[in-house]
Amino acid sequence: MRLKTTLITTMTALSLALAGTAYAEKVMRLHHLNNDDPFDNGSGAMATVFKSLVESGTNGSVTVESYPNGQLGDDAQVLSQLRAGVVQSGIHSVGGFASAYPMIGVLDVPFAFPDVSTTYEVFDGPFGDKLAADIEEKTGLKVLGFGDSGGLFAITNSRREVRSPEDMEGLQIRTMGLDTHQEVIRSLGGQPTAIAWSEVYTALQTGVADGQMNPIPIISFARFDEVQDYLTLTNHLFAPYVWVVSDQFWNSLDEHEQSVVKSAARSAIVAGRGISRIIESSERGLPHLSANMEVHALTPEEMEAFREASQPAVKEIIAEKYGAEGEEMLNAFLEAIEEASQ
Template sequence: MKRTRFAGTLLAAAAAVTLSLGAPGNAGAAEKTLKLHHLNKDDPFDNATGAMATVFESLVESGTNGSIDVQTFPAGQLGKDAEVVQQVKSGVIQSGIHSVGGFASTYPMISVLDVPFAFPNISTTYEVFDGPFGERLSKDIMEKTGIKVLGFGDSGGFFHFTNSKRQIKSLEDMDGLKIRTMGLDTHKTMVDALGAQPTAIAWSEVYTALQTGVADGQMNPVPIIAFANFNEVQSYLTLSGHLFTPYVWAINKDFYDSLTEHERGVIDYAAHSAIVAGRGLNRIIESSKERGLPALEANMEVYAMSPEEKARFRDAALPAVKELISEKFGAEGTEMMEAFLGAIETASNN
């Protein structure tokens, strides 16, 4: 069943990208402008946000007969991700595809998603974020920030560890490694609980930090490791699959409410289709000989953790992260975290 859904995801992704590239021109002048921020290059075949933005732009403009003009601003042109979340909230721009790290400055409780080793496989992440839990999280974001969420995208798949010192095959191999993290307390707590030394470094500085030894390693999904060329400065890749952090696709609520019912329907459909396209592209990149795991294997030693090894890592990190979430967000955060874990269990048993 899961293989069927996954195949459908890839077919839908390919169809959406093809449609976006072959869409006819719009009739009439645009009445409304939607400025869309995303984090990477505006290339639908290079990265997930590029695919998402391209598909969304095409489907919105064609579906509204050009009444909405989508203008994309890739690669952080409008500022740092956290700053652009505020631009979306205030209506300076209309929409953004944000990292969890960027979104956390506006909605800190997004950190409940940082439970380590929570997901058994990638298809389960889609079921959780497209299902009742995703709706609950979106509603809570709306209530606390006033930002409407269009959906949750795939930022590259599961996070894995890389480093330049040694292969990580056991918990003891983490001892003393300086691991770059985002500035999220949950990420730093997890790395610390595993026996390594968390080192918060801005994304723009990570390659240099790894090259110079300021950090020994880092953690990211395979597509990001590949396009950031970390294989040039890292010798070991450990397929740990310890985290999944989605993109949060936000839209200004006042702008959304100002649209006609038909336009809102097009926006919703286009965002969903774009998210499917991004997911499919990430799986393709992850597996490709030129840009994915096979390419990284050419000059990195790759090791896949066994279930038993993952269980040891999970037992070491999970209590510390759960305690942090409970301390930081109280009963409300604990309840949201438990709802998240319950949704994963339900999806895993389907």
């Protein structure tokens, strides 16, 4: 009897150990391009909040390993790893995500959003669902949501104040490698140049590029105020983070785990938005930049001149590149903005 009891006890312990191993195998490797400090940037806040909520909500059956600062590679490389099942999740810039889903360029209509709060309504609403469904169909990746990469874009340069499209004439402006981003600058009279993110500071410092465009928090934490003299608050683009998870990993989760992951991602996206707004308005954001740069906010009349110069050209690029399907998605995007703005 004692031997039988010992055998049962041993088998039970072994079963529990194997179960623990099975749980431990549900590791979610999460890629993003910035550091993991939740008070420093949006994606860091997203990764930190997500990890905490997933691990506590699943009692450790799913663990999250964050790989910040592009440790696993750039966005395009990680997207390949996601499809291969090597990486389980990634928070991607639109520039990087375009390698897997080129039609993300329909979001690049300049001067489309009246304010940053409208972007949240659009991407959290029916249009966001429509875009996510199309991404999932074309890439095989599950979309967890659309995060805030820092807010609406501004333009900086080292040569002169920019108040009109004419002031952009001849300025070499760094952009992402997206045709639509480059067309925004080209339509305004500037000369777009695609430079890898890791090389932007040096390019601005050495004069390889005169300027660049990014949201205020990114301009601040990248220390571009050290190599740029002029900041124009154009608010001309919003480039969301696209947060995806591999379909293979998603299907390995049970129903409860999937629910926890989805809920955690929603909370993490809200946290990322909040920290972006805090940084933007605090001494680490616009007030700090204003002390080192000459800042100009476009008046409604100035903004309309920029809109008239750039929107038709970008819409034409979208129609040519993405065809009827792209135009349909673009129209849905613009209709969603109009509805959210009312």
